[in-house]
Amino acid sequence: MPSVEVPHRAGAGDIERMMSLHGRALLRMCYVYLRDMALAEDAVQDTFFKAYLHFGSFHGLSSEKTWLTQIAINTCRSILRKPWWKHVDRSRDLENMPMPSSDTAPEDGEVLRAVMNLAEKYRSAVLLYYYQELTTEEIAKILGIAPSTVLVRLKRAREKLKSQLEGWYFDE
Amino acid sequence: MNRKLKDAMDRSLSGIDFDARLSDGVMRRVETAEGEAGIMKRKIAVSLAAAIVLVLILAAGAVAAVYLGGTMGVVWFGNPVRWAEEEPIPTSAQTQEMTSEDWKLVEGLFSGKPKDEIWDIDYDSGNGVMQGVGETDVGLNDLKKRIREAGLPLLVPDPPAGFAFKSSRLSFFIDEQALGNVTYLGTETPYEGMTLRRIRTGEDIKRNIDSFNIRFEDANGNQISVTAQFNNTQGTHGFGAREDDIYEPVSVPGMEKALYIKRTGIDEALYLIQTGFEPIQYVGANDIDADYRWGDNSQIYDAVLYDINSETAQKDVLLSVANNLK
Numbered sequence: 001m002p003s004v005e006v007p008h009r010a011g012a013g014d015i016e017r018m019m020s021l022h023g024r025a026l027l028r029m030c031y032v033y034l035r036d037m038a039l040a041e042d043a044v045q046d047t048f049f050k051a052y053l054h055f056g057s058f059h060g061l062s063s064e065k066t067w068l069t070q071i072a073i074n075t076c077r078s079i080l081r082k083p084w085w086k087h088v089d090r091s092r093d094l095e096n097m098p099m100p101s102s103d104t105a106p107e108d109g110e111v112l113r114a115v116m117n118l119a120e121k122y123r124s125a126v127l128l129y130y131y132q133e134l135t136t137e138e139i140a141k142i143l144g145i146a147p148s149t150v151l152v153r154l155k156r157a158r159e160k161l162k163s164q165l166e167g168w169y170f171d172e
Numbered sequence: 173m174n175r176k177l178k179d180a181m182d183r184s185l186s187g188i189d190f191d192a193r194l195s196d197g198v199m200r201r202v203e204t205a206e207g208e209a210g211i212m213k214r215k216i217a218v219s220l221a222a223a224i225v226l227v228l229i230l231a232a233g234a235v236a237a238v239y240l241g242g243t244m245g246v247v248w249f250g251n252p253v254r255w256a257e258e259e260p261i262p263t264s265a266q267t268q269e270m271t272s273e274d275w276k277l278v279e280g281l282f283s284g285k286p287k288d289e290i291w292d293i294d295y296d297s298g299n300g301v302m303q304g305v306g307e308t309d310v311g312l313n314d315l316k317k318r319i320r321e322a323g324l325p326l327l328v329p330d331p332p333a334g335f336a337f338k339s340s341r342l343s344f345f346i347d348e349q350a351l352g353n354v355t356y357l358g359t360e361t362p363y364e365g366m367t368l369r370r371i372r373t374g375e376d377i378k379r380n381i382d383s384f385n386i387r388f389e390d391a392n393g394n395q396i397s398v399t400a401q402f403n404n405t406q407g408t409h410g411f412g413a414r415e416d417d418i419y420e421p422v423s424v425p426g427m428e429k430a431l432y433i434k435r436t437g438i439d440e441a442l443y444l445i446q447t448g449f450e451p452i453q454y455v456g457a458n459d460i461d462a463d464y465r466w467g468d469n470s471q472i473y474d475a476v477l478y479d480i481n482s483e484t485a486q487k488d489v490l491l492s493v494a495n496n497l498k
Contacts, residue, residue: 019194028182031185115177130177
């Protein structure tokens with residue numbers, strides 16, 4: 001039987017560094033995307049483990065952040081596509097979410113709620129563009145769509161959010 | 173919309189952190205895999221299933237999205253629907269990369285916008301953002317007086333028992349009368365690929381309340397949000413919902429339709445649509461230019477959409493607010 005070359009894996013130090021730099025943002029992104037804390041924790045841990053396994057496939061053509069975000073988004077999508085998804089208690093545990101810091105304004109919760117209420121394709125675009133601050137080109141590659149489609153989705157997401165966040169969208 | 177969105181989300185999510193528990197979990201899997209890697213190097217065969225998984229992971233960036241099939245929602249009569257995925261609008265326009273740097277520029281521009289001006293920013297790619305004329309913290313009695321004097325059909329809520337007025341925000345539309353005091357200031361190119369259209373409005377625009385948002389709050393900080401927005405009955409009216417949300421049509425006097433939705437773990441909301449008033453003609457700011465004449469591309473409001481929601485207040489309280497709209 002043929003021998004198989006094991007892919008180059010990251011060292012423990014690489015993974016610890018990546019988790020330190022990107023763990024918080026990815027966990028929050030996965031939470032907003034999946035709307036479930038337990039699944040978000042699974043998704044982000046899976047992300048870093050996959051990054052460890054396939055570090056050799058990261059050729060530096062994108063930033064490490066973009067690469068990890070790509071893995072995280074695809075992991076989240078895989079979770080949403082599982083046939084058992086419909087039967088799992090997916091109640092958004094906003095009430096059980098760790099309390100935010102004291103300088104949180106009531107409007108902040110409104111913003112979070114509005115984003116979480118977006119349809120998946122708009123939610124992913126908003127998260128990748130505004131929260132992860134990626135370019136439209138990077139988003140297009142992650143989502144497997146044309147850059148122009150990214151722009152269309154962002155525009156429509158803004159229109160949907162605008163109607164809910166009217167008071168914060170326009171200045172007085 | 174700009175970095176404010178990220179900052180607001182981060183503040184709400186500030187209690188969520190990638191802590192030692194999660195990182196330890198990853199490292200345990202890494203250590204286990206390290207042990208298995210040694211075994212793999214001594215083995216010759218790789219199972220077909222593992223090879224498929226490996227290929228899929230490596231090709232993750234190239235795999236196009238496969239959705240379950242549409243967006244879940246519910247329409248006015250409480251029937252769940254799944255809207256078909258919309259085809260992206262093909263465009264021949266040159267795609268301009270929208271970066272967060274672009275939005276920082278927009279934010280910087282808007283910070284200098286005069287309060288009586290509408291600014292409409294468009295990119296060559298067709299993307300755009302507008303900031304209009306608004307007003308905040310208008311009291312309930314003042315709001316009711318202004319609506320009555322303007323002859324608008326908007327209905328204003330009173331705070332339910334235990335709640336008090338906290339804040340309000342208004343926006344305005346341009347009708348024929350207000351158009352008389354509107355001045356098109358022209359276009360500028362503040363940055364390459366960005367066009368800024370400026371429109372100055374007169375004070376009388378504040379007679380034409382386009383929408384309002386009112387917040388009530390009780391002694392414990394629980395809030396109820398009430399938004400009224402002029403609308404058009406020809407538009408698609410449906411609301412996002414998941415399959416395990418609770419939704420039912422309800423009856424509210426004076427409203428053509430009313431729908432209650434409980435989004436598990438998020439909030440409870442009551443949507444109302446009011447019709448039966450004389451349609452209101454208006455012009456969108458993005459249609460105004462130097463040659464604009466009243467009637468060109470003017471649009472019509474023939475409905476008011478109300479959104480009453482709260483993260484804490486329940487259906488009976490929301491209904492009491494709806495039943496007291498006047």
